[in-house]
Amino acid sequence: MLPLDLTIGRNIRKLRRRASLSVECLAERLGVSAETMRAFENGLRRVGPLRLWQLRRALDCALSDFFSDTARSTAAHRAGQAPEGLERHIKAQGLALARAFYQVGDFRARVSLN
Numbered sequence: 119m120l121p122l123d124l125t126i127g128r129n130i131r132k133l134r135r136r137a138s139l140s141v142e143c144l145a146e147r148l149g150v151s152a153e154t155m156r157a158f159e160n161g162l163r164r165v166g167p168l169r170l171w172q173l174r175r176a177l178d179c180a181l182s183d184f185f186s187d188t189a190r191s192t193a194a195h196r197a198g199q200a201p202e203g204l205e206r207h208i209k210a211q212g213l214a215l216a217r218a219f220y221q222v223g224d225f226r227a228r229v230s231l232n
Contacts, residue, residue, distance in 0.1 A: 122185070127158055136177075
Protein backbone atom coordinates (compact mmCIF):
# COMPACT_ATOMS: atom_id res chain seq x y z
CA MET A 119 0.00 0.00 0.00
CA LEU A 120 1.00 3.61 -0.52
CA PRO A 121 1.60 6.17 2.23
CA LEU A 122 -1.63 7.78 1.03
CA ASP A 123 -3.54 4.63 2.04
CA LEU A 124 -2.13 4.94 5.56
CA THR A 125 -3.08 8.62 5.72
CA ILE A 126 -6.62 7.88 4.57
CA GLY A 127 -6.91 5.03 7.09
CA ARG A 128 -5.67 7.17 9.99
CA ASN A 129 -8.11 9.90 9.05
CA ILE A 130 -11.02 7.48 8.83
CA ARG A 131 -10.23 6.38 12.38
CA LYS A 132 -9.92 10.00 13.63
CA LEU A 133 -13.16 11.04 11.95
CA ARG A 134 -14.98 7.94 13.22
CA ARG A 135 -13.87 8.64 16.77
CA ARG A 136 -14.81 12.32 16.41
CA ALA A 137 -18.31 11.14 15.41
CA SER A 138 -18.36 8.80 18.48
CA LEU A 139 -18.95 5.73 16.30
CA SER A 140 -17.63 2.24 16.91
CA VAL A 141 -15.93 0.28 14.13
CA GLU A 142 -18.91 -2.05 14.09
CA CYS A 143 -21.44 0.78 13.78
CA LEU A 144 -19.61 2.48 10.93
CA ALA A 145 -19.08 -0.86 9.18
CA GLU A 146 -22.80 -1.56 9.41
CA ARG A 147 -23.63 1.85 7.90
CA LEU A 148 -21.33 1.07 4.97
CA GLY A 149 -22.48 -2.51 4.54
CA VAL A 150 -19.06 -4.04 5.19
CA SER A 151 -17.67 -6.24 7.94
CA ALA A 152 -15.92 -4.80 10.98
CA GLU A 153 -12.80 -6.66 9.82
CA THR A 154 -12.89 -4.81 6.48
CA MET A 155 -13.40 -1.51 8.31
CA ARG A 156 -10.33 -2.21 10.47
CA ALA A 157 -8.32 -3.04 7.33
CA PHE A 158 -9.32 0.35 5.87
CA GLU A 159 -8.30 2.13 9.06
CA ASN A 160 -4.96 0.35 9.21
CA GLY A 161 -4.17 1.10 5.57
CA LEU A 162 -4.12 -2.61 4.73
CA ARG A 163 -6.93 -2.29 2.23
CA ARG A 164 -7.36 0.49 -0.32
CA VAL A 165 -10.50 2.59 0.00
CA GLY A 166 -12.12 3.17 -3.40
CA PRO A 167 -13.85 6.35 -4.53
CA LEU A 168 -17.38 5.07 -3.93
CA ARG A 169 -16.48 3.90 -0.44
CA LEU A 170 -14.86 7.30 0.30
CA TRP A 171 -18.10 8.97 -0.77
CA GLN A 172 -20.09 6.67 1.55
CA LEU A 173 -17.66 7.39 4.39
CA ARG A 174 -18.00 11.12 3.77
CA ARG A 175 -21.75 10.87 4.17
CA ALA A 176 -21.60 8.52 7.18
CA LEU A 177 -19.04 10.69 8.98
CA ASP A 178 -20.48 14.04 7.85
CA CYS A 179 -17.17 15.44 6.62
CA ALA A 180 -15.54 16.77 3.47
CA LEU A 181 -13.76 14.42 1.08
CA SER A 182 -10.59 16.43 1.59
CA ASP A 183 -10.62 15.44 5.28
CA PHE A 184 -9.50 11.93 4.29
CA PHE A 185 -6.38 13.24 2.55
CA SER A 186 -5.27 15.81 5.09
CA ASP A 187 -2.45 15.02 7.50
CA THR A 188 -4.49 16.68 10.23
CA ALA A 189 -7.96 15.33 9.28
CA ARG A 190 -9.48 18.78 9.16
CA SER A 191 -10.79 20.66 6.20
CA THR A 192 -9.51 24.15 5.55
CA ALA A 193 -10.85 27.02 3.50
CA ALA A 194 -7.88 26.63 1.16
CA HIS A 195 -8.96 23.07 0.33
CA ARG A 196 -12.44 24.23 -0.46
CA ALA A 197 -11.04 27.00 -2.67
CA GLY A 198 -9.77 24.49 -5.24
CA GLN A 199 -6.34 23.65 -3.88
CA ALA A 200 -5.34 20.02 -3.53
CA PRO A 201 -5.19 18.79 0.07
CA GLU A 202 -1.73 18.80 1.62
CA GLY A 203 0.33 15.80 0.51
CA LEU A 204 -2.01 14.82 -2.31
CA GLU A 205 -0.30 16.78 -5.08
CA ARG A 206 2.68 14.43 -5.18
CA HIS A 207 0.32 11.54 -5.93
CA ILE A 208 -1.38 13.24 -8.84
CA LYS A 209 0.14 12.82 -12.28
CA ALA A 210 1.84 15.96 -13.55
CA GLN A 211 -0.40 16.26 -16.61
CA GLY A 212 -3.60 16.11 -14.58
CA LEU A 213 -2.32 18.68 -12.13
CA ALA A 214 -1.28 21.03 -14.94
CA LEU A 215 -4.72 20.68 -16.53
CA ALA A 216 -6.48 21.38 -13.23
CA ARG A 217 -4.34 24.46 -12.61
CA ALA A 218 -5.04 25.77 -16.11
CA PHE A 219 -8.78 25.20 -15.60
CA TYR A 220 -8.81 27.29 -12.42
CA GLN A 221 -6.81 30.05 -14.11
CA VAL A 222 -9.70 30.67 -16.50
CA GLY A 223 -10.99 33.85 -14.92
CA ASP A 224 -14.43 33.97 -16.51
CA PHE A 225 -16.76 31.67 -14.59
CA ARG A 226 -19.09 31.20 -17.58
CA ALA A 227 -16.19 30.17 -19.80
CA ARG A 228 -15.01 27.71 -17.14
CA VAL A 229 -18.50 26.21 -16.82
CA SER A 230 -18.71 25.79 -20.61
CA LEU A 231 -15.53 23.67 -20.48
CA ASN A 232 -17.28 21.05 -18.35
